[in-house]
Structure formats: structure tokens, C-alpha cells
Amino acid sequence: VCYDHLAGELAVAMLDNLLARGVIEDRDGALSLGPDTGFLRAFGIEPEALPRGRRPVCKACLDWSERRSHLAGSLGAAILTRIYEQGWARRTQGTRLVTFSAPGLAAFEAAFRSP
Numbered sequence: 001v002c003y004d005h006l007a008g009e010l011a012v013a014m015l016d017n018l019l020a021r022g023v024i025e026d027r028d029g030a031l032s033l034g035p036d037t038g039f040l041r042a043f044g045i046e047p048e049a050l051p052r053g054r055r056p057v058c059k060a061c062l063d064w065s066e067r068r069s070h071l072a073g074s075l076g077a078a079i080l081t082r083i084y085e086q087g088w089a090r091r092t093q094g095t096r097l098v099t100f101s102a103p104g105l106a107a108f109e110a111a112f113r114s115p
Helices: 009-021 038-043 073-085 102-112
Strands: 024-027 030-033 059-063 068-072 089-091 098-100
Touching: 009 024, 009 059, 009 068, 009 102, 038 073, 059 073, 068 073, 073 089, 098 102
Parallel strands: none
Antiparallel strands: 024 030, 059 068, 089 098
8 A cells, every 4th residue: 555545556547447438537637536437436436525625636656666556545444445435455464465365356457446
């Protein structure tokens, strides 16, 4: 994890997928929600309920290990929370390591890595 959102190879792939689907839009380096929120709703996230204020909903965060951006902001945090809630992964206490179960990794890849 990176603070409260997913980091690393899977997180970079997830952001790429969300951009390719139009769930998130990149406007000259500034990320924002796209107009189609169906994917997020199906995943269990209500876009209107995402906290707004000082923290952006979508933000690109440079991944130190991948040297590319992953998704931060309240949406990045909400997605990681849903991953935990669905039992796809767990965080190792006292570390930044997120471990996916085999079924959880398959579910993640079906949701976020497929075209």
C-alpha cells in the first residue's frame, strides 16, 4: 500500500484499466471521474458518497517501484477498502504489504486487468 491506497504492479495495471474503460479521465495529468459510473457502482462504490474536500477524488500518485502512476485520492482508498471487504486481499499487520489470495487475485484481474 501507499498510505491508504493500493500500490505496485497491480495498482498501476488497475489505473491503466480504469483509464482505458473511461471510468477515470486524464485531463492533462489531472485525473477525474468519467461520466460512466456503472463499473464503480457494480463494484460497490457510490461515486456521490466519495469524500470531497481537501483530498481529491482521483489523483495520480507516482509508484516508486513501477516508476508509473497508481490511483490515490478517495477513490483509490475506496477501491482498496472494497478489495479488503470482499476478502480478495489482506494487509500484513505492521507492514505495507498487501497479500492477495489466489481467488482474490483472479477476481482482481477479472475486474481490473481485463480489457
